[in-house]
Amino acid sequence: MIYIDKEKLKILFKWYMQEVGDSLVSVLVVDREGLIVDILTRDSEKTDEKKFIGAFSSLVELVLKKLTKDFDLGIFGAGTFDTDKYRFIFCESGSDHVLVSILNHTALVDDVFPYTYLTADKVARIIDGELPVSPVIPKVKRDTELEKIKRKMEYYQSKPHSPEYVYKLSLIGDGGVGKTSMAHRYVHGVFKADYKATIGTYISKKECKFKELGTSVRFMIWDLAGQTQFERLWPDYLTDSRAGILVFDITNRETFENVKKWYDIITKVALPNIVLILVGNKVDLISSRVVSTEEGMELARQLGLYYMETSAKTSENVEDVFEWVAIQIINTNIEEINENLFDKQIEEGSKFIISSPQLKILNQYFAKQLDYCIGKKDTKEIVKYLDILKAIEKKKI
Numbered sequence: 572m573i574y575i576d577k578e579k580l581k582i583l584f585k586w587y588m589q590e591v592g593d594s595l596v597s598v599l600v601v602d603r604e605g606l607i608v609d610i611l612t613r614d615s616e617k618t619d620e621k622k623f624i625g626a627f628s629s630l631v632e633l634v635l636k637k638l639t640k641d642f643d644l645g646i647f648g649a650g651t652f653d654t655d656k657y658r659f660i661f662c663e664s665g666s667d668h669v670l671v672s673i674l675n676h677t678a679l680v681d682d683v684f685p686y687t688y689l690t691a692d693k694v695a696r697i698i699d700g701e702l703p704v705s706p707v708i709p710k711v712k713r714d715t716e717l718e719k720i721k722r723k724m725e726y727y728q729s730k731p732h733s734p735e736y737v738y739k740l741s742l743i744g745d746g747g748v749g750k751t752s753m754a755h756r757y758v759h760g761v762f763k764a765d766y767k768a769t770i771g772t773y774i775s776k777k778e779c780k781f782k783e784l785g786t787s788v789r790f791m792i793w794d795l796a797g798q799t800q801f802e803r804l805w806p807d808y809l810t811d812s813r814a815g816i817l818v819f820d821i822t823n824r825e826t827f828e829n830v831k832k833w834y835d836i837i838t839k840v841a842l843p844n845i846v847l848i849l850v851g852n853k854v855d856l857i858s859s860r861v862v863s864t865e866e867g868m869e870l871a872r873q874l875g876l877y878y879m880e881t882s883a884k885t886s887e888n889v890e891d892v893f894e895w896v897a898i899q900i901i902n903t904n905i906e907e908i909n910e911n912l913f914d915k916q917i918e919e920g921s922k923f924i925i926s927s928p929q930l931k932i933l934n935q936y937f938a939k940q941l942d943y944c945i946g947k948k949d950t951k952e953i954v955k956y957l958d959i960l961k962a963i964e965k966k967k968i
């Protein structure tokens with residue numbers, strides 16, 4: 572008999588209910604024999620719990636049979652089933668369990684699915700008990716134009732680089748290229764040779780420290796399921812990514828050819844100044860290589876990305892990829908401070924104090940702007956700024 576942390580399951584179920592809202596009335600985990608491992612029901616529906624179990628028992632055999640068959644075929648099972656009063660979502664959770672979500676019949680299943688996959692993945696890992704699992708279900712944002720603009724405004728008002736802030740880093744690329752293996756190698760320092768396709772997404776955290784700079788970058792790593800059956804979840808999971816690692820497998824040309832597709836998907840929903848890197852993984856498989864380093868570099872050049880090659884198996888360059896991303900984040904944060912600083916300086920005239928290196932950067936920045944603006948009406952504005960800067964410089968001397 573395996574030990575299952577039921578306390579944690581309960582907390583996870585509560586988060587799941589909170590994020591989905593009132594339409595989710597009950598959550599159960601059952602094993603392949605249809606036995607209930609755990610159940611949580613919304614208080615207002617408690618009196619109906621027996622009814623659920625009754626309704627569920629009659630469905631379970633049918634659905635489990637189908638899930639088992641799908642699973643044997645290598646397809647991950649997730650299905651829905653409607654009764655007069657309820658909608659059921661069944662989702663494979665590891666190899667031996669199924670997460671059953673019972674919703675009001677008016678619930679929109681598409682809105683619930685992203686949370687269901689996240690929960691099913693966490694349930695599987697809680698039952699597995701091998702690695703620590705956080706029972707928290709993060710918010711999956713659905714976009715409306717207004718929300719998007721609001722987030723951008725909030726973002727642009729963000730403060731200088733702070734090690735307190737957690738950055739969302741998404742790992743993307745086709746199924747089987749080694750995203751989970753890279754994340755595991757980086758976060759836990761281990762490698763597993765067996766392939767278990769990620770369901771939905773897998774989230775982990777890691778802090779990347781820079782002693783020399785006296786700062787750090789905290790990552791929340793979203794390891795996305797690359798298999799196409801999860802396609803409709805990708806935009807939701809990738810929304811607001813601050814950084815992305817776009818992975819392909821150097822022994823599989825198709826994964827390389829799909830890089831552009833992944834680039835388009837993530838740039839549509841990520842933050843506007845996303846830091847992106849292209850990574851060719853599995854370099855330890857020298858004799859099976861079909862995509863050359865030059866090809867990788869050329870594609871990266873076309874997309875305006877940096878390129879690296881890694882092996883999650885031997886750990887070659889894995890840490891470097893994450894460190895490179897972290898450094899770029901610090902860099903762009905600093906550049907943004909300069910821009911904000913400039914606005915403030917212009918507003919306050921020469922009252923503020925400015926250091927020589929800052930002045931140099933500002934001068935360079937506006938000289939560059941001037942290059943772009945020749946002939947346009949804002950040229951005059953920029954010349955004015957440059958004059959102000961000159962005046963400041965003189966005062967300092």
Ligand SMILES: Nc1nc2c(ncn2[C@@H]2O[C@H](COP(=O)(O)OP(=O)(O)OP(=O)(O)O)[C@@H](O)[C@H]2O)c(=O)[nH]1
Binds near residue numbers: 751753770855
């Ligand atoms: N030789 C070798 N095998 C690797 C490497 N990275 C991953 N693999 C293997 O490739 C298979 C797929 O790896 P995963 O990390 O699960 O792939 P994934 O990109 O997360 O796939 P999805 O979750 O389906 O999107 C596994 O069998 C890994 O052991 C590597 O650098 N070298």
Ligand SMILES: [Mg+2]
Binds near residue numbers: 750751767794796
């Ligand atoms: Mg994976």
